[in-house]
Amino acid sequence: MIQLKPGTVAMIIGARTSAGRVNIGKSVSLFALCQPGERLLNPINGVVTELPGEALRALWLVTGDIQSVDGQAGFAFVRPEHLMPLTPDALPADELAKIME
Structure with missing residues (x-):
């Protein structure tokens, strides 16, 4: 399982809205x-930022x-499944082994 934690560098690999794409x-x-x-x-x-109460799930606040x-620059809310960690310690062992081969 992919471990997402604050400070991890990740790539956005999906989005549900055209603005997010x-x-x-x-x-x-x-x-x-x-x-x-x-x-x-x-x-x-x-500024204090709030994830709307109507949101159906937890989302990551990401920066970059x-x-x-x-349209605000520098941050967004992203679903966990739309993030792929780029930090080796966050990758599952089998995926890390594939990369290292």
Whole structure:
């Protein structure tokens, strides 16, 4: 199983919305896994950011050369399954072995 944790570098490999698709293929840093309705201090703009309570699942707040669904630069909320870690310690052992071969 892929281990996602804050500080991990990952690539965005999918998106459900057309606004999110512009970020596919970009590398990001995982900041925090946010639950619906949770608020946190956004590291990019210093503003309290909230994952809407209507969200159906927890999403990662990620940072990088990306944009949010409303066009703000530097961060976005992304589903865990749309992230592929690029840090070797976050990869499953069998995938890491394939890369090392």
